[in-house]
Amino acid sequence: MPVLPFPAWQPxxxxxxxxxxxxxxxxxxxxxxxxxMRSASPFTDNLPAQCRGFFMAxxxxxxxxxxxxxxxxxxxxxxxxxxxxxVSKAAGTYTExxxxxxxxxxxxxxxxxxxxxxxxxxxxxIQSPSTAFADLAGSPPQASDVAIINRFLVLxxxxxxxNRVQWSGLNAITTWTPGTSFSDYQDMPDGGAVQRxxxxxxxxxxxxxxxxxxxFVPGSDVIFQFDRIATDIGTxxxxxxxxxxxxxYFYSPKGFVKITPDGGPTYIxxxxxxxxxxxxxxxxxxxxxxxxxxxxxxxxxxxxxxxGFSGSLFNRWLVYNTVLNRWAPLAIEGEAxxxxxxxxxxxxxxxxxxxxxxTDAVDNGSGLIRLEVADTTGWTTNDIxxxxxxxxxxxANGTWTITVIDGTHIDLQGSTFANAYVDGGYVAGSxxxxxxxxxxxxxxxxxxxxxxxxxxxxxxxxxxxxEAIMTAAEQSGISKRLFIRGAxxxxxxxxxxxxxxxxxxxxxxxSYSAETAVNAQGFCPQRVSTRHARGKLRIPEAATxxxxxxxxxxxxxxGRR
Numbered sequence: 001m002p003v004l005p006f007p008a009w010q011p012x013x014x015x016x017x018x019x020x021x022x023x024x025x026x027x028x029x030x031x032x033x034x035x036x037m038r039s040a041s042p043f044t045d046n047l048p049a050q051c052r053g054f055f056m057a058x059x060x061x062x063x064x065x066x067x068x069x070x071x072x073x074x075x076x077x078x079x080x081x082x083x084x085x086x087v088s089k090a091a092g093t094y095t096e097x098x099x100x101x102x103x104x105x106x107x108x109x110x111x112x113x114x115x116x117x118x119x120x121x122x123x124x125x126i127q128s129p130s131t132a133f134a135d136l137a138g139s140p141p142q143a144s145d146v147a148i149i150n151r152f153l154v155l156x157x158x159x160x161x162x163n164r165v166q167w168s169g170l171n172a173i174t175t176w177t178p179g180t181s182f183s184d185y186q187d188m189p190d191g192g193a194v195q196r197x198x199x200x201x202x203x204x205x206x207x208x209x210x211x212x213x214x215x216f217v218p219g220s221d222v223i224f225q226f227d228r229i230a231t232d233i234g235t236x237x238x239x240x241x242x243x244x245x246x247x248x249y250f251y252s253p254k255g256f257v258k259i260t261p262d263g264g265p266t267y268i269x270x271x272x273x274x275x276x277x278x279x280x281x282x283x284x285x286x287x288x289x290x291x292x293x294x295x296x297x298x299x300x301x302x303x304x305x306x307x308g309f310s311g312s313l314f315n316r317w318l319v320y321n322t323v324l325n326r327w328a329p330l331a332i333e334g335e336a337x338x339x340x341x342x343x344x345x346x347x348x349x350x351x352x353x354x355x356x357x358x359t360d361a362v363d364n365g366s367g368l369i370r371l372e373v374a375d376t377t378g379w380t381t382n383d384i385x386x387x388x389x390x391x392x393x394x395x396a397n398g399t400w401t402i403t404v405i406d407g408t409h410i411d412l413q414g415s416t417f418a419n420a421y422v423d424g425g426y427v428a429g430s431x432x433x434x435x436x437x438x439x440x441x442x443x444x445x446x447x448x449x450x451x452x453x454x455x456x457x458x459x460x461x462x463x464x465x466x467e468a469i470m471t472a473a474e475q476s477g478i479s480k481r482l483f484i485r486g487a488x489x490x491x492x493x494x495x496x497x498x499x500x501x502x503x504x505x506x507x508x509x510x511s512y513s514a515e516t517a518v519n520a521q522g523f524c525p526q527r528v529s530t531r532h533a534r535g536k537l538r539i540p541e542a543a544t545x546x547x548x549x550x551x552x553x554x555x556x557x558x559g560r561r
Contacts (some may be wrong), residue, residue: 003490004472004535005550006033006324011276016506016532017198017475023536028319029297029326033549034470036539037330039463040451043342045083045355047075050312051452052097052287055105056340057112057126064341064457065126067112068105071096072346074114074133076120077458079343081388087124087132088437094119102239102336104145106199108153108173117144117159123173124355138174141166145238146197150216151180154197156205160524162193165205165214167224172417182223188212195472196238200249204261206241206250208235211263223428229263237289242300244293245321248299251277251289256302256320272373273318273327280316281308288314295339295447298323303337330466335452341461343446357426361393363417367394372426379404384493385427387412439468464542471501472551474510474534482533486525486551489518489537497538502530510534529558 001313008029012019017383027034049070058064066077068084072093074512075084088094095118096545097103104115115134121140122133133512144157153168165188168174177183188194191210198204203214203224233252238252243508246260249268255278256269269277280287282305290303299321303314317330319403328397357374371387379385390396400412410427417495450460475482489496496518501510513536516524535551 001549003552004475006387006470006537006548007271007473009328010272012271012273014501015534016277018473018475020472020482021471023469023534024328025469026330026466027328027468027470027548028297028359029321029324030547031324032547034328034468035547036468036543036545038461038465040332040334040453040457040459040461041081041452041455041463042457042459044165045076045457046456047082047084047368047452047457047458048086051336051456051458052101052297052456053103053105054338054340054450054452055103055107055112055338056115056338057107058341060110060394060509061394064343065112065129066340066343067114067124068336068458069097069105069114070117070453074103074124076124079260083426087130087308089122089133089135091132099142100284101144102287102290106146106148106153108148111173113146113153113173115143115146115155117142117157121146121155131477136174138168138176140168140176142226145196147197147203149197149199149203149214150201152216154199154203154214156197157192157473161187163207163225165194165197184223184225188226188410191231191234195235196241196250198241198243199327200243202261204248205261206238207234208236211259213261213393228260230259233257233265237286239287240291240302242288242291242293244300247322249291249320250264251291251302259321264386268320268325269327277304280304280306282287284307285312285314288312289336290314292337292339292449296447296449297321301449303332303334333454335454335456337449337451339447340450341446355388355426355428358387358427360388361390361396361417361421361425362409367416368411368413369415369417370405370409371391371425372407372409373429376404376410379410385410388426388428390421390425390482393417393425394418396425438463463543465539467541468539468543468548469536470548471534471536474532475553476532477557481529481531483558484526484530484533484535485554485556486516487535487554488522489524489548490550490552491537491539491545491548493539495540495543496524497540498524498526498551499536499538500528500530501534501536502528502546503532504530506532512536523554528531541553 009024011022056070073428076087115123123136124382126129142159143155147154153173166185169183192208196206199295205212213227242249255274258266271364284370285305302318319328360372403411497515499512499515
């Protein structure tokens, strides 16, 4: 038998003797099959509460600022300590964001705008810079979404009129009086609430059941012209909307859709993933149905939470490659996903990565400073550690050689205890302790796929490869049985395992044989007799590999008709 490829993943349809498969996990589509997906490496300290949206802004000197929102707060990443600073208005607490929503951010010149429907749009000047967000001047309406069209700031999902789109003055984001400097609003006569506006030189307005184009027409009787470009299609999941290369992707009641600026819809998930997603996703957790374009590939990613999965995280991804027109699923848990850059760091700041909290400092009985920490796992006596931000016992701050006392205590060699401990502090390791490669910092100004993980830490996908599973389409011996002696996996993975899925009838699920590892000849021996068979390849976590194309089975037909 020739090589059986790992075909397109289309779980909505049967793969018997077909050109698709129903079993794929933790891989990315390639033209010759699939490639690896890497895990996220934590980059920052924990956000104090679950992330409900994050954003990167660029300053004129090329440096970046990273903002994140929780249900009631806004935070700014400290590029030196990689901790999060509360920059909420007047250090206060916002009215909690709706359960099904996330913060919406945009940068207009030097100002970052943050919106959620239960508060006035918030503004932060990154050049001055501001020390906290403040209400955007000009009395703009409370809104759930912010966009930039041409040179206007555009608000939608308005608290008092969800069918309305309202915009600022031209180049005047603090002008919101209709009729002043081209500021105005438009109520949509049909199509339901405005869920999201995608900006650019012109806008695309996505409502519950209609899509409109929004075009600035200077010199005319109207400021913006609104043209209906699609009917009977829209979205009620605003966080699922993704703009990439002039095209818009989102999840609608009809499934996953791609639309062009002309409004022509293409149903990219029909008879492929729509039914599977529709039956698996927990739509009550709509804020976790998040879409993002991977800036380093042609992949569009949607996250979601499976029905029955407890907690407030997403635990599944759908990846759609826009060039290959192929899908793949991933099993990764997190709070939020977006495309942002990495802040540049000094060597001193690099030493502050992966901190361990200090909870007390005392005299060890011999005059040395003894620190109580959360955990000393992985530390050994004579390691060198950086101590930062200790309150009270400030003489502990600095670089010290340590003595490990037990699982929660270390002594600082050569130190002298003088002042009572007050609060705070952390122990940071050496550069060897970093979970993220220093090579990643060379591209600090470029955007990359990023995620807040299950522990609330922002990270980038530069970790070990995930465990990958790929299955060829099921094969049938028609009226004869198949005897499978083994298979050659077509992959450059140095560690790989093959098992055979077998079933006598299509009415039952396949049962898999025990895995066998690839041997020195590149063969995985098996002994399976069945009517219907499929080969499964598993590549372990952290394995080194770049491609997996398929499997070449060694089999024969057996028995009589």
